[in-house]
Amino acid sequence: MGGGEVPKGFPQPNPTISYWQLPPHAIANHRTTPVLPTSTTFDYVIIGSGVSGAAVAYKLLSGNPSLSVLMLEARTAASGASGRNGGHCRAGWWLNFKEYATAFGEDEALKFEQLEEQNVQDIADFVREHKVNCDFQDVETADAYYTARGWAEVLEVIRYREEVRKRRQDVQSSIKRNVWHGQAAREHLGLPNVLGAVTYPAHTQNPYLLVCRMLELSLEKGLNLQTTTPALAVKPVPDEGTAKWEVHTHRGTVQGKRVILATNAYTNALHRGISETGFLTPSRSQVTAIRPRADLSNHPARYKSVGVNDRGSGDYFMMRAPGLKGEGDILYGGGRSISKTREMGVTDDSTVNAEIAAYLKHAAADVIGREAWGDHSVEIRDWSGITCYTPDTFPLVGEIPGEKGLWASVGMNGHGMAMAFRSAEALVSMMTTGDEPDWFPKSFRIGRAWTKPKVDLHPEQWL
Missing domain, CATH: 3.30.9.10 (D-Amino Acid Oxidase, subunit A, domain 2)
Known part of the structure; x- marks a missing residue:
């Protein structure tokens, strides 16, 4: 990974190789530009190339190919949990419906059930539309x-x-x-x-190949992907220029008008405020x-x-x-x-x-x-x-409170193939239109990490 020893909580440089990653994908070590583009102010900088980051990039560039989007990946492409799961794609958390209705209300439980089912359908539609070769x-x-x-x-x-x-x-x-x-x-x-x-009904697949294909389609639309480039710090830009955020790496510092944390389990290491909530x-x-x-x-x-x-x-x-x-x-x-x-x-x-x-x-x-x-x-x-x-089993999706231009879609509770694709769509809607979709569960809102809701569904029960 470079840059000396890995700081605590950051991705390890040499992870175990999953069943899905053999052989490595053609974009595993992709760098769109050999030199990190430190002199460009990007519209969006996405940290993480798993299903959340890949889906955000794909949805942003599909909506507006003129956007400048940079993606930083600490290791090889899709090398996090998205390329390491058991290969299932199913809407399995209907089992928690009563728990969710009790904790969040009936409307929210219904919204979640619809999101989960639609998320799985959206992935199936994506695979078929783009003829993705992922053993679907x-x-x-x-x-x-x-x-x-x-x-x-x-x-x-x-x-x-x-x-x-x-x-x-x-x-x-x-x-x-x-x-x-x-x-x-x-x-x-x-x-x-x-x-x-x-x-x-459900699906099985090679999740690594699915996410890599999402990344390939975004690369065709102009995504700049930089693998083996871990983000080490995210800081607001001190002056009042176009850039609002800077992301520090061992290869240099990049700037963006907006930064998206698609860092899931590694979010605590990168964002002290989220870490201090104890929510992830x-x-x-x-x-x-x-x-x-x-x-x-x-x-x-x-x-x-x-x-x-x-x-x-x-x-x-x-x-x-x-x-x-x-x-x-x-x-x-x-x-x-x-x-x-x-x-x-x-x-x-x-x-x-x-x-x-x-x-x-x-x-x-x-x-x-x-x-x-x-x-x-x-x-x-x-x-x-x-x-x-997370304590309530739902992800954190939205703009981080008090940090304008810093967004996140993290905390997928080991259920990203049933939540991340639709969460990415909601996030893109919020960033580009300022509106939260009607179908988006309020119980996914990121602000709850700071308000300490009295809901603990013991997520270890669902693992």
Whole structure:
């Protein structure tokens, strides 16, 4: 990464390589200009090249290609959490609907549900419109339950949502969900110990290739991307010129009329004011890729993605479909409960937690079923990524209070593929028109980090 030792809380220069990043994308080490453009005042400087930063750049330049936009990435392109997740793209937080309605009100819970569902649809539309080669698959996803208490709780959420929908005919879910009980669930999913499950349409993909394609399209529209150029400080420009903000890097200082923090788990290191609120908590998440030697080509979960919701581990998995590179590989993530600290506060993705890695491999076989799995498996790869959590599970989106021209879309709670694309659209609307979209949840507003709302939904429950 350059510039000597990495300051605490900033991205590590040599992270683990995720399953998705092999081989590296053509723009992995892209620098639009060999020299950092320190003499230009950009309309926008975006810090971070994950799904949030890539979506903001794409939406800005699609709306106005004449804009000058600079993006700084600390490491290689899309090397943060967006290129390291489990490959799921699904609207899975309907499970929290009752919690959200209680904490924020019914209207906000409905707004969030619509945002999440539309976000997933928007990504699908983006992939199809631009013919993105990212292994995008339409699948059935399942929320699977293993305890009587957990299953009873989700059935209560379903009952509550149905009661709300009957009263609110003007706001309906666009996704049909099917409920499977007992033996029917076990047969449908092929998971021997499941007590119940809820299934609905979703997608799987290579998230790294998706984000890199967003960046490529923005590069075609004039984006200046500078990889391996970590932002070390963001400061207001002292004089009254055109530039309002300057961003310091080890290669020099750049200036912009507006700066956007798309820095997720690394935001605390870059912005002291946000750090002092204590609202953002980074955490290390982990995934393993493993392949059973047994033939699972006819297994009922072959074309599904699954959330294992109430085993206390926050586990999830999917199988790579026929015809894809790595056909038959199982990507299994979660296991944070194995760690005494739940990996909270960790910003080092250059290594993995060995105990979690061992757990994930055994858990994959246990969930699929030892009889179906067989006696042996091939261990392919372990990797980690740094995710970012908020007390109420929603991101911080908007202009930072008292710092005109400094914007952020951060704190995606490990659920960026269902929130970040629409959050970017809302942010771009705010920056370019001054208006907050009607569909944007008020509970996403960034100012709440400073007002200390009395809402704590214990985000570790949803990991």
